[in-house]
Amino acid sequence: MTQPLRLGIAGLGTVGASVLRMIAHRAEALTAATGRSLTVTAVSARDRNRDRGVDLSSLRWFDDPVALARSEEIDVFVELVGGSEGAAKEAVEAALAAGKHVVTANKALLAHHGAALARAAEARGVALAYEASVAGGIPVIKAIREGLAGNTVSRVYGILNGTCNYILSRMEAEGLTFEACLKDAQALGYAEADPTFDVEGFDTAHKLAILTSLAFGVEIDAEGVSVEGISAIQPLDLTMADELGYRIKLLGVAQATEAGIEQRVHPTMVPKASAIAQVMGVTNAVTVDADAVGELTLIGPGAGGAATASAVVADIADIAAGLVRPTFGRSVATLAASRRVEMQRHEGGYYIRLTVHDRTGVAAGVATRMAEANISIESILQRRSAQAASSDPQGLSRQPVPLVLITYAATEGNVREALAAIDRDGLLAEAPQLIRIERE
Amino acid sequence: MTQPLRLGIAGLGTVGASVLRMIAHRAEALTAATGRSLTVTAVSARDRNRDRGVDLSSLRWFDDPVALARSEEIDVFVELVGGSEGAAKEAVEAALAAGKHVVTANKALLAHHGAALARAAEARGVALAYEASVAGGIPVIKAIREGLAGNTVSRVYGILNGTCNYILSRMEAEGLTFEACLKDAQALGYAEADPTFDVEGFDTAHKLAILTSLAFGVEIDAEGVSVEGISAIQPLDLTMADELGYRIKLLGVAQATEAGIEQRVHPTMVPKASAIAQVMGVTNAVTVDADAVGELTLIGPGAGGAATASAVVADIADIAAGLVRPTFGRSVATLAASRRVEMQRHEGGYYIRLTVHDRTGVAAGVATRMAEANISIESILQRRSAQAASSDPQGLSRQPVPLVLITYAATEGNVREALAAIDRDGLLAEAPQLIRIERE
Numbered sequence: 001m002t003q004p005l006r007l008g009i010a011g012l013g014t015v016g017a018s019v020l021r022m023i024a025h026r027a028e029a030l031t032a033a034t035g036r037s038l039t040v041t042a043v044s045a046r047d048r049n050r051d052r053g054v055d056l057s058s059l060r061w062f063d064d065p066v067a068l069a070r071s072e073e074i075d076v077f078v079e080l081v082g083g084s085e086g087a088a089k090e091a092v093e094a095a096l097a098a099g100k101h102v103v104t105a106n107k108a109l110l111a112h113h114g115a116a117l118a119r120a121a122e123a124r125g126v127a128l129a130y131e132a133s134v135a136g137g138i139p140v141i142k143a144i145r146e147g148l149a150g151n152t153v154s155r156v157y158g159i160l161n162g163t164c165n166y167i168l169s170r171m172e173a174e175g176l177t178f179e180a181c182l183k184d185a186q187a188l189g190y191a192e193a194d195p196t197f198d199v200e201g202f203d204t205a206h207k208l209a210i211l212t213s214l215a216f217g218v219e220i221d222a223e224g225v226s227v228e229g230i231s232a233i234q235p236l237d238l239t240m241a242d243e244l245g246y247r248i249k250l251l252g253v254a255q256a257t258e259a260g261i262e263q264r265v266h267p268t269m270v271p272k273a274s275a276i277a278q279v280m281g282v283t284n285a286v287t288v289d290a291d292a293v294g295e296l297t298l299i300g301p302g303a304g305g306a307a308t309a310s311a312v313v314a315d316i317a318d319i320a321a322g323l324v325r326p327t328f329g330r331s332v333a334t335l336a337a338s339r340r341v342e343m344q345r346h347e348g349g350y351y352i353r354l355t356v357h358d359r360t361g362v363a364a365g366v367a368t369r370m371a372e373a374n375i376s377i378e379s380i381l382q383r384r385s386a387q388a389a390s391s392d393p394q395g396l397s398r399q400p401v402p403l404v405l406i407t408y409a410a411t412e413g414n415v416r417e418a419l420a421a422i423d424r425d426g427l428l429a430e431a432p433q434l435i436r437i438e439r440e
Numbered sequence: 441m442t443q444p445l446r447l448g449i450a451g452l453g454t455v456g457a458s459v460l461r462m463i464a465h466r467a468e469a470l471t472a473a474t475g476r477s478l479t480v481t482a483v484s485a486r487d488r489n490r491d492r493g494v495d496l497s498s499l500r501w502f503d504d505p506v507a508l509a510r511s512e513e514i515d516v517f518v519e520l521v522g523g524s525e526g527a528a529k530e531a532v533e534a535a536l537a538a539g540k541h542v543v544t545a546n547k548a549l550l551a552h553h554g555a556a557l558a559r560a561a562e563a564r565g566v567a568l569a570y571e572a573s574v575a576g577g578i579p580v581i582k583a584i585r586e587g588l589a590g591n592t593v594s595r596v597y598g599i600l601n602g603t604c605n606y607i608l609s610r611m612e613a614e615g616l617t618f619e620a621c622l623k624d625a626q627a628l629g630y631a632e633a634d635p636t637f638d639v640e641g642f643d644t645a646h647k648l649a650i651l652t653s654l655a656f657g658v659e660i661d662a663e664g665v666s667v668e669g670i671s672a673i674q675p676l677d678l679t680m681a682d683e684l685g686y687r688i689k690l691l692g693v694a695q696a697t698e699a700g701i702e703q704r705v706h707p708t709m710v711p712k713a714s715a716i717a718q719v720m721g722v723t724n725a726v727t728v729d730a731d732a733v734g735e736l737t738l739i740g741p742g743a744g745g746a747a748t749a750s751a752v753v754a755d756i757a758d759i760a761a762g763l764v765r766p767t768f769g770r771s772v773a774t775l776a777a778s779r780r781v782e783m784q785r786h787e788g789g790y791y792i793r794l795t796v797h798d799r800t801g802v803a804a805g806v807a808t809r810m811a812e813a814n815i816s817i818e819s820i821l822q823r824r825s826a827q828a829a830s831s832d833p834q835g836l837s838r839q840p841v842p843l844v845l846i847t848y849a850a851t852e853g854n855v856r857e858a859l860a861a862i863d864r865d866g867l868l869a870e871a872p873q874l875i876r877i878e879r880e
Contacts, residue, residue, distance in 0.1 A: 022590045022732065029657065032770035033589055131587075137733035139587025147571075147579025149473055150462045150753030217469065275718050275739050292462065292750035293577035296740040299715050301733055310732035313590030323763055330472035 004039040005320045006073060010065035010091055011080030012045035014305030015105060017052040022313050034320035044068040069095035076101040076319055078312060084108035096120040103315040105132035105308055111206035111222035118327035127324045129315035134207040135160055135284040137307030138300040139314060144215050144288060145329050151290035153215040157253040160207040162282030162302040163191045163198040164230050164250040169280040172238045178231055190282060200229030201250060201265040208252030208263055213328045216261050221338035228266040237353060237433060240404050241269055247277040251438060260339030262346060269351050269437040344413035349437035352405045355430035358398045362427050373418035376408040400429035444477040445760045446513060450505035450531055451520030452485035454745030455545060457492040462753050474760035484508040509535035516541040516759055518752060524548035536560040543755040545572035545748055551646035551662035558767035567764045569755035574647040575600055575724040577747030578740040579754060584655050584728060585769050591730035593655040597693040600647040602722030602742040603631045603638040604670050604690040609720040612678045618671055630722060640669030641690060641705040648692030648703055653768045656701050661778035668706040677793060677873060680844050681709055687717040691878060700779030702786060709791050709877040784853035789877035792845040795870035798838045802867050806843060813858035816848040840869035
C-alpha cells in the first residue's frame with residue numbers, strides 16, 4: 001500500500017467540519033475505493049478555540065492558511081476559506097507553487113482567477129479540483145468533464161442558486177412578494193443579511209462561468225456573463241406564468257451560438273412539464289444539451305455543509321486514486337478565447353408584461369410597434385384584475401392595466417427597440433417587465 | 441506524449457458504429473482531456489460486408505471476438521456483442537486474462553458473472569468498466585462510484601427500462617391498454633418482437649443488481665431481485681393513480697433495511713410532484729438517497745446508439761487518463777455477502793385494487809380483514825363506473841365493482857395475508873391488483 005494522502009484543510013466552518021467528519025466516518029470505504037488511506041494532518045481557521053464538534057487535538061494547527069498551504073506535512077490543500085482575493089487566493093497560489101494538489105469550493109476565486117490558477121496547476125502537474133464550487137453536492141463537474149467526454153455540448157443551463165429558487169418557489173406557492181420571501185429566507189438562514197450577491201444573480205454568474213469554460217473548452221470569462229436578478233419579479237408575473245404554462249426560475253444559461261458562447265443569468269420562463277420546473281426550494285439542477293446524449297439533467301442539493309463536503313471529499317478521493325485531469329477539461333493553452341456575445345443578439349421567446357393606459361387603441365398600438373420590429377406574437381393576454389372589475393364594472397376609473405405578450409423567437413435588440421417605441425408613443429404607465437423564455 | 445491507447449471493438453451494431461464515429465469526431469478533445477490519443481486498431485463483427493457508414497478498411501478484422509480480445513494489437517477490449525454467455529463472456533474473460541482493460545455495455549453479463557469478472561480484472565490490475573450497461577447515456581456509475589464516494593447510500597431507485605416507461609406513459613396519456621401500447625412500441629422499434637425480457641422487468645433487474653453492488657458494496661446478486669413486470673397494469677389503475685396523486689412507473693429499487701438490501705422491481709406509485717414522475721417516454725432516471733447529499737436524481741437517455749456510445753467512450757477516456765478503479769467500488773474480497781430479503785418482509789404503502797361483488801357489507805368485510813392483519817387504511821375509493829351508473833341507475837345488475845385501498849406502511853406479508861382472507865370470504869370477483877407505493 002502507498003503512503004497515506006496527507007490533507008491540510010483551511011477553513012473550519014460548516015463545510016470544513018463536515019469534511020473532517022466524513023473522512024473519519026468513511027475512512028474504510030474511501031481507502032477501499034481509491035487504494036490509499038486519507039489522513040488530515042493539519043488545519044487552519046480563524047478561531048482555534050471554537051467548538052466544532054470534532055477533535056482537532058492531533059492535528060497541526062496553522063493560524064495562517066498560506067503557511068498551511070506551503071507546509072511539508074501535506075499533499076493536498078483543501079481551501080474552504082472563501083473570497084476571490086486575500087487569504088484564499090494567496091494560499092491556493094502558494095499550494096500550487098509548492099506542487100500540492102488543491103481542492104476548493106470557492107467559485108468566486110475560480111471565476112476571477114481560474115485561468116491563472118489552472119496554468120499554475122498544470123505547470124506543476126497537480127490537480128485543481130472544484131466540484132464543490134458549482135451546484136454543491138451535485139457531481140456536475142465530473143459529469144461534464146468525464147461522463148460526457150465523448151459529447152459536444154451545445155447548451156448548459158441550471159438553477160444554481162438555492163436562495164433565489166427558494167424565494168421564487170415561495171412567491172409562486174403563496175402569492176407573496178419578493179420582499180416578504182426574502183425576509184423569510186433571511187430568517188431561515190437561506191439568505192445573507194446583504195442578499196445582493198445571491199438575489200441579483202452574481203453567485204449564479206460565477207458558477208455559470210465555471211460551467212461554460214469546462215463544457216465548451218473556452219477561457220473562463222465571468223465578466224462576460226450578462227446578469228439580471230430576481231428582485232423585480234412580481235407576484236403577477238408568477239400568476240401569468242402559471243396561466244401560460246410556465247414557471248419562473250433564475251437560470252444561468254451558456255449556449256453555443258454562431259457568434260460565440262452566450263452566457264446569461266436571468267429570471268426565465270421554463271415549461272411547467274420540464275424536469276427543471278419541478279425543482280423547488282433550495283434544490284439545484286443542471287441540464288446539459290449535448291450531441292450524443294441529447295439532454296441530461298442532474299438534480300440535487302446546491303448548498304449545505306454535508307452536501308458541499310460530499311463534493312470536496314469526492315475531489316479528494318479522485319486525487320487519492322491518482323486522477324489529475326486538466327482543470328477545465330484541456331490544457332489552458334488549448335482553451336479557445338472567450339468571444340463575448342452581446343445580450344442584444346440573444347434570440348429567444350419573450351414574456352413581456354406591459355402596464356398600459358386603459359384606453360382605446362392601446363393594444364393595436366403595441367401590436368403595430370411589435371410588427372415593425374419584426375416580432376411575431378404567440379399569445380396576448382389583457383385582463384383587468386378581478387378586484388378592479390368588481391369594484392368598477394363599467395371600467396370608469398381607467399386605471400392602468402396589464403397587457404402580457406408572449407413572442408415567438410425574436411432578438412433581444414428588436415424587442416428592446418419595440419419597447420422603446422411603445423414607450424415613446426406614451427402607451428406605458430410603468431416600465432415594462434421582460435422575462436426570457438427557455439425552451440427544452 | 442505517451443503511446444496511443446489501442447482499442448479493439450467487438451460488435452459493430454448501432455452502438456459500435458457510434459463509438460467509432462465518436463472517437464474520430466472527438467479525437468482532439470479526447471486527447472486534450474486525457475493526455476493520450478485513442479486509436480481503434482481492430483474490430484470484430486458477424487458480417488464483414490455490411491455497410492455501417494464508417495470506413496473499416498484501415499482496421500484489422502477479426503471474425504472471432506475471442507481472437508480480437510487476445511490480440512497483441514489492442515490495449516482495451518470493447519465488448520458490444522451482448523448476451524450473458526457465449527462469445528461475449530468468453531471474449532471478456534480472454535481479454536482480462538491477457539491483461540487488457542475491458543469496456544462493456546453488457547448488463548446481462550455483469551449481472552450473472554460480475555463478481556468473477558471483477559476478480560479477474562483485479563488480478564491483472566486492469567479496468568472492467570460498464571457505464572453503458574445501466575441507464576445508457578446517464579453517467580450514473582461514475583456518479584455513484586466517484587461523485588458520492590463520501591456518502592453512505594441508503595436507497596437507489598430508478599426508471600431503468602425505456603420500453604416500459606414508454607408503454608406506461610402512453611397508457612396514462614391516452615387511456616390505452618398495455619397490449620395496444622406494446623404493439624406501438626414494437627412498431628416504433630422500442631420493444632423487441634419477444635418483449636418478455638423488457639416488460640416483465642428482467643432487464644431492469646439486471647441493471648438494478650449492478651447498481652446495488654456498486655452503491656452498497658455488496659456482492660452482485662441478480663437472482664436475489666424480486667421481479668414483477670407491467671403486463672398486468674390496467675388503464676383503470678392509471679386513472680386511479682392520477683386521482684390519488686400518483687403516477688405508475690416500473691421502478692428498480694435497492695434499499696438498505698435491517699435485514700439486508702432489498703432488491704425489487706415492480707410497477708410503483710410515485711408522487712406526481714416528484715422528479716421521477718416527470719420522466720416520460722423512453723427516458724431513464726435514477727435517484728440516489730445518501731447521507732450527505734440527501735437526494736440526487738439523474739435524468740437522461742436510457743438507450744440509443746449515440747447515448748450508449750457516449751457512456752462507452754467516457755469509460756475509454758477514463759482508461760486513457762489512467763483511471764482504474766475497483767469494478768464495484770472496492771475489491772471483490774471486501775464486498776459484503778448479499779443477504780436476500782424476502783419480499784414478504786418489505787414494508788411500505790400499498791395500492792390495492794379489489795374487484796368485489798356489489799353487495800351489502802363487502803366494504804366492511806374488507807376493512808375488517810385489513811384491520812385483523814394490522815393494516816391501516818389511508819384512503820378508500822369505491823365507485824361504480826359512469827357507464828354502469830347511467831345504464832343502471834338503481835344498481836340492479838349488481839356487476840362487480842372496483843374497490844381501491846391505499847394503505848399506510850404495512851408489510852407485504854400482512855397485505856398478502858389479508859388478501860388471502862378476503863378471497864376466502866368469497867368477496868372477490870377477480871384476483872386483486874397490488875401496486876407498491878414509493879415515497880420520496
